[in-house]
Amino acid sequence: MQRIATGELRLVELSRHYGDFVAVDGIDLDVPAGSFFALLGPSGCGKTTTLRMVAGLEEPSAGRIMLGADDITNTRAHQRRVNTVFQSYALFPHLSIIDNVGFGLRRLKVADWKSKAMEALAMVKLADRANQRPRQLSGGMQQRVALARAIVNRPEILLLDEPLGALDLKLRREMQIELKRIQSEVGITFIHVTHDQEEAMTMADTVAVMRDGHIEQLGAPAELYDRPATAFVANFLGKSNLIPIELIEPGVAVITAVTPGVKIPVAPQTIPATISEGLHLGIRPEKVHLASGGVQDDRPQLVGQVSDVSFTGVSTDYLVRLEWGQEFTLTQPNDGTSRARLGERVTLTWDPKQAFVVGAD
Ligand SMILES: Nc1ncnc2c1ncn2[C@@H]1O[C@H](COP(=O)(O)OP(=O)(O)OP(=O)(O)O)[C@@H](O)[C@H]1O
Ligand SMILES: [Mg+2]
Structure with a gap:
């Protein structure tokens, strides 16, 4: 039985x-x-x-x-x-x-x-x-x-x-x-x-x-x-930065929010098999880093200007305004490494495997 x-x-x-x-x-x-x-x-x-x-x-x-x-x-x-x-x-x-x-x-x-x-x-x-x-x-x-x-x-x-x-x-x-x-x-x-x-x-x-x-x-x-499957889940479970993208070749996307588009590496394993339109690349605030010095070729690289700095004790939250006006949220631990100042131009990067791809909501 x-x-x-x-x-x-x-x-x-x-x-x-x-x-x-x-x-x-x-x-x-x-x-x-x-x-x-x-x-x-x-x-x-x-x-x-x-x-x-x-x-x-x-x-x-x-x-x-x-x-x-x-x-x-x-x-x-x-x-x-x-x-x-x-x-x-x-x-x-x-x-x-x-x-x-x-x-x-x-x-x-x-x-x-x-x-x-x-x-x-x-x-x-x-x-x-x-x-x-x-x-x-x-x-x-x-x-x-x-x-x-x-x-x-x-x-x-x-x-x-x-x-x-x-x-x-x-x-x-x-x-x-x-x-x-x-x-x-x-x-x-x-x-x-x-x-x-x-x-x-x-x-x-x-x-x-x-x-x-x-x-x-x-x-x-x-x-x-x-690995949220949709933008709704990504936004409901905490904050995330969502950038509209189009895949142009394996492992490479182009950011469609700006003309001409900016190329950006995307880890193939983060791309859902079933969605092809209205793709967005999502990155959690704590997975974005302020790059000091050069960024490796296989890493994403976005340049922007710090538009807000909020010290919260264990960490500092930044808003960074990107070229196309979108504000990126990032959280950096207050571990003694250098911090960015308001108005400063900074380079953002992250590990592509720690990002995710979802369809439009
Ligand atoms: N007896 C009822 N008659 C008509 N509509 C109802 C009835 N009970 C629930 N609904 C509707 O069904 C939907 C789901 O209600 P439900 O109470 O299950 O939501 P919930 O997820 O528990 O929300 P909350 O977090 O506010 O408690 C709501 O739009 C509600 O208005
Ligand atoms: Mg209820």
Whole structure:
């Protein structure tokens, strides 16, 4: 008998329409059991709608949802081995922390509900708060209680819809690390929805970038960052400099933003096989260097004038205005090497293998 790992989630051509509007547009997705998976995308791209369909709170217009070997598309919400944590913790204010966590188990008349709830509270490091009320806890602690409540009955999948959205930045960073630790300890599949790219990249094994109801690209964080498939993904996951180019021979492109075009080396392995029109060369700000002295022949070389210098502590950000008016962003570490001044003419270079090529958006 073929065994499909429990906790593995598969979405097959899953769609949700509201009248003529397509909120989720035929998503195909495999989330391996035990992984930390992030759904990342701008507001309105369909993240919550997708989660709600997995939770059974929203009926798909088409497609199927598989959990392990089971088709759960038509299974009622409370019968799915799936729990959800929302941005608002929704704890019962009049119940103690332990009673909040054990609430569901108690209702199901689970005999050892108390020890199970204590175990879940220990997992989120709040065992010593078991007898307090929610209002005696900070926002971050309350969110950890909500998490304990969601894992206490050991679901196969935990859905997290912007669970850190209400927390301030410092607490948010702390909770990101906590959530990662808890996920690796309990081994439950986590599907984490966020529109914060840094949050998705620091936490998840795999990130799916969503746009207008579909998945634009899926991969490990470093893969998406270093080799975005589209300009949208490149811009959504951090900053990048995009220059319009045309390929003229293997390994050589010409910059079309200026006449006559400027030749520039492009590493063949960075060129996608499927796109030929509207090509843009992309370079991340930290991959661009200020060239002091000569630049090797096989390296790109662009000349411009420094139009802004911002010191940020660990690094300095520069804007450099190129010949055709485009402003290039670059970040240089403050490692004691020389810096450029405002108004200075500088030469920019980079390793062609660290650039990428995408089609027009
Ligand atoms: N019940 C509904 N009726 C009509 N349209 C809806 C309904 N629910 C969601 N939508 C629409 O579907 C689209 C996707 O909504 P969804 O809540 O999934 O977005 P999201 O990616 O979670 O966004 P956010 O980051 O703002 O939470 C939006 O344009 C929204 O207006
Ligand atoms: Mg949402």
